[in-house]
Amino acid sequence: MDIELVRTFLEVNRLRHFGRAAERLFVTPAAVSARVRLLEEHLGAVLFSRARNNIHLTPAGQRFLPHAENMVRSWQRAVTSVGGGERTDMVALGSLHSIWNVLLDGWLAQVYGQDLGVTLQVELLSSQAVVSRMREQSLDLALMYEPPQARDLRVDAVSRVSLALFADRPGLTADEALSGYVHVDWGVQFAMSLSRALPGLPEPVLRVDTPEIARDFLCRRxxxxxxxxxxxxxxxxxxxxxxxxxxxxxxxxxxxxxxAEAAESAVRDRVRAALAAWLEAPAPSDRTALS
Structure with a gap:
């Protein structure tokens, strides 16, 4: 099976949008649709429900998701191994998509401009995948909202994201705005805090896992x-x-x-320091806006 079919499946699932997935993969939307159809033919199952403005995984797609992630990960390891062995200057960094786009847009350009002598492998993953990859030690560093409290993981608070309610029209009260509520998955603690702050919160008209999808929906609908x-x-x-x-x-x-069990690494230390410096610096207005 062509690994690009699997990569395309993962990208469509992450962005929930064929057009945006095409932009990320540098292909046309028609090519993305064709890849997904071919993958579905190989598997003999429909992977996505293609309702307008609400692309999501079918039960078969949900079952295939962990296998797809493992396939891409195994392929990356094979390429690294065959292509010359493990690189000592490589640091694998994982992040939730919402954290990366909100806090780290522009960080890569700065890091490579500083010539830290590091080759980064950046992956945007779900919370569950981040934890799994950390325990496999196939990620060196990761950014997430709700890390597990475990002896084998070192966890440090490094930043904060302040969330406010935004609507497509000005002058609305909270009750008026929430009649068209779109729920963004900011984690379990966010959902608990929200239910305490707004006990009468109506059922959302849409649930998404990235703020970019929510913003686009609000502006259009x-x-x-x-x-x-x-x-x-x-x-x-x-x-x-x-x-x-x-x-x-x-x-x-x-x-x-x-x-917490990884060997000391000067390269990883440099990446950690660069992350800390970026997150601690005052953010210009064009850096943290969703892109």
């Missing part, structure tokens, strides 16, 4: 969602988003996770 405060006035080409006065604000702590 209307509604409200909890997004980073830095999107104020940003929105998209379709229009700005507006903060909802009187709605609660919820903070999410970002943690840097690494294996």
């Amino acid at each position: 209307g509604g409200a969602a909890f997004l980073p405060e830095t999107v104020s006035g940003g929105g998209s080409a379709d229009g700005p988003l507006h903060p909802v006065t009187g709605a609660p604000r919820i903070d999410r702590t970002v943690y840097l996770v690494e294996s």
Whole structure:
């Protein structure tokens, strides 16, 4: 099976959008659709439900997801091994998609501009995949919201994301805005904090796992969602988003996770220091807005 078919499946699942997946993969949307159809033919199952503005995995797609992640990971390891063995300057960094786009947009360009003598492998993963990969020690460092408290993992708080309720129209009350509520998966603690702050919160009209999808939906179809405060006035080409006065604000702590059992590494230390310096620096307005 062509590994690119599997990569395409993972990218569509991550972005929940064929067009955006095509942009990330540097192919046309038609090519993405063709790859997914071919993969479905190979597996004999439909992997995605293609409802308008709501692409999500079918039960078969959910079952295939962990296998797809393992296939791509195994392929990457094989390429590294056959291509010359393990590199001592390589650091594998994992992150949740929402953390990367909110806090680390532009960081890679800065790191490579500093010539740290590091080759980075960056992967955007689910929380479950991050934990699994850390325990396999196939990731050196990872950024996540809710790391497990385990002896084999070292966990440090490194940043914070402040979330506020944004709507497509100005002047709405919280109750008015929440009639079109779009739920972004900011983690279990966020959901618990939100239910305490808004016990009468209605069922969402849409559930998504990345803020970019929510923002795009709000700008095109209307509604409200909890997004980073830095999107104020940003929105998209379709229009700005507006903060909802009187709605609660919820903070999410970002943690840097690494294996407590990993051997000391000067290269990993340099990457950790570069991350800390970037996250501690005051963020310019164009750095933390969703892109």
